[in-house]
Amino acid sequence: MIVAATWQGVGVSVLLFLIGLQVIPRDPLEAARLDGAEGWRLFRDITLPLLRPMTIVVVGISLVNSLKTFDIIWVMTQGGPARTSETLAVTMYRETFLLFRHGYGSAIAVVLSAIVVGASWLYLSRTLRTT
Secondary structure: OHHHHHHHHHHHHHHHHHHHHHOOOHHHHHHHHHOOOOHHHHHHHHHHHHOHHHHHHHHHHHHHHHHOOOHHHHHHOOOOOOOOOOOHHHHHHHHHHHOOOHHHHHHHHHHHHHHHHHHHHHHHHHHHHHO
16 A cells, blocks of 8 residues: 555656756756756755755645545555554545444544644644744
């Protein structure tokens, strides 16, 4: 499941980082090259810090997607064996649509939403405070 989830999310991440690389201004890169920076040093000291805003976006999207993972787990294991790979989203689906406990499923959905909002808020507040 880890390999499938990684494969599913790598496309969006690569596209976002590609966009981030395309919007990096040329002036800092040229100045660093004139100062003798090349290869790894150029990437570490110039390119990586300039990719920080895009890295914040990619990590935030990945965090939210990992908390609400449903499709890969349901298709591959349906939460099994013995519910060991079950997430809140899978539990919500099982309780609501298979066991017909709509109130319990709604309560799980509210808790999952609160966790996603809380984790996103915590992540963004810590990240934006340091910039």
